[in-house]
Amino acid sequence: xxxxxxxxxxxxxxxxxxxxxxxxxxxxxxxxxxxxxxxxxxxxxxxxxxxxxxxxxxxxxxxxxxxxxxxxxxxxxxxxxxxxxxxxxxxxxxxxxxxxxxxxxxxxxxxxxxxxxxxxxxxxxxxxxxxxxxxxxxxxxxxxxxxxxxxxxxxxxxxxxxxxxxxxxxxxxxxxxxxxxxxxxxxxxxxxxxxxxxxxxxxxxxxxxxxxxxxxxxxxxxxxxxxxxxxxxxxxxxxxxxxxxxxxxxxxxxxxxxxxxxxxxxxxxxxxxxxxxxxxx
Numbered sequence: 001x002x003x004x005x006x007x008x009x010x011x012x013x014x015x016x017x018x019x020x021x022x023x024x025x026x027x028x029x030x031x032x033x034x035x036x037x038x039x040x041x042x043x044x045x046x047x048x049x050x051x052x053x054x055x056x057x058x059x060x061x062x063x064x065x066x067x068x069x070x071x072x073x074x075x076x077x078x079x080x081x082x083x084x085x086x087x088x089x090x091x092x093x094x095x096x097x098x099x100x101x102x103x104x105x106x107x108x109x110x111x112x113x114x115x116x117x118x119x120x121x122x123x124x125x126x127x128x129x130x131x132x133x134x135x136x137x138x139x140x141x142x143x144x145x146x147x148x149x150x151x152x153x154x155x156x157x158x159x160x161x162x163x164x165x166x167x168x169x170x171x172x173x174x175x176x177x178x179x180x181x182x183x184x185x186x187x188x189x190x191x192x193x194x195x196x197x198x199x200x201x202x203x204x205x206x207x208x209x210x211x212x213x214x215x216x217x218x219x220x221x222x223x224x225x226x227x228x229x230x231x232x233x234x235x236x237x238x239x240x241x242x243x244x245x246x247x248x249x250x251x252x253x254x255x256x257x258x259x260x261x262x263x264x265x266x267x268x269x270x271x272x273x274x275x276x277x278x279x280x281x
Contacts, residue, residue, distance in 0.1 A: 004092055005147045010052050011096065012103045019044045021068045023077035024277045025270055026098075026106035026226075028217060030113035032233060032255025032262060034063060036078060039267045042069040048081075048097075055093045057081040072271045077101055084213055085138055086190035095141040095220040099150060102224040108165070108273055109221040111230035112266065114255045115209035116193070116238035116246070118202055119183055124237060124254050127180045127265065128209055129169050130161055130230035134186040134202075135215035142223055151223035160222050164276065165229035172272050178265050183208025185232055187215035196240025210238055227276070231266070233258050 021043055029036055046066040048056045057064035067078040079101070085094050101109065117124065146153040166182075173180040186202050188194060190212030194202070202210055209232050218228045235254040236242055244250070255262075 002145050002147050004144070005149060007053055008096060008099055008103065011054055011100050014051050015046065015100065015104065018046055019068060021075065022105040023068060023075045023101070024105065024107050025071070025074055025076045025273055026079070026101040026109045027076060027266070027270065028079040028082055028109070028111050030082075030213070030233070030255070031235065031251055032114060032259040033112055033266070034080065035259065036263055036266070037067055037080070039263055040067065040069050040071045040076065040078065042067050044068040055083040055089050055096060057083055058087050071267060074270055074274060074277075076270065077104055077106060082213055082217075084190060085216070086212060091139045091141045091216060092144070095216055098217045098220045099224060102221070102226055106226060107277055109217070109226045109228050110266070110270065111214050111217060111228065112262075113211050113214045113230075113232050114235040114251050115185065115211040115232040116236055117209055117234040117241065118199055118238050119181070119208040120241070122181055122208070122234050122237070124234055125258050126234040127178070127258075127262065128185075128232045128234055129166060129180055129182045130185045130214070130232060131166060131182050132184045133160060133215040133218060134184060134205060134207055135219055137186065137188050138216055141216050141220045151225060155223045157219065157222060160218050161229055162227040165227060165273075168272050168276070169229060169231070169269055172269050173265060176265060176268050178261065180231070181208075181234075185214060185230070186210045188212055193246040194239050199238045199240050209234060229269075233262055
């Protein structure tokens, strides 16, 4: 057994010692969604620091705990606060929570984040459904010895973001009267914001928004056989596009301003996922 699988198994054994709850949907909360627990019936909370050898969030606005419970009647695990590569963790550690959610029983992973807008048609406060991603600017989480229990060595990434789930998001947003953009998300290492020249390069590559998370988690989830969808809130326009100097405070302020409607959209989408889950109709 590999070292990373031993570590993951130890985390899972601790989880099983705390609860026998089995989620179907996993939700990773980005900036602005820290109060999402009010939209669910929480059955159990597990602080990251209580899990053996589990990475702990160090960023303001990322609380650091698993919430297990029901969104409507959908059993879900909500990751309240994620860890980032720029915090000094290895990429293996960054995606360990994603793999643990798979071991819990998660079938669909719903990713959220705050991002910088690159597409000139976007503006701060927009929601963007992620249709594809560019992850070449961070190390692949699949580097190293492959663990067959986690996924196959060479995994197809033609449709990282599930096309059926994308259509479900479009339909749900339209039904709720919530405008939503679509685009390609690009992940950088952070923690610095990008230079104007880098943003011009990313635009040339086809990116519509940029951030410091998510792509590695999506890639890991696909490797593990989960279906993936994601929405980003454009918290600011990127460097060289925005007339202002960039700051984490601006990111949080915009994300918080859009939080209530974002929570409503996310909840509506999760409730619509029922038909896509095994054993549900």
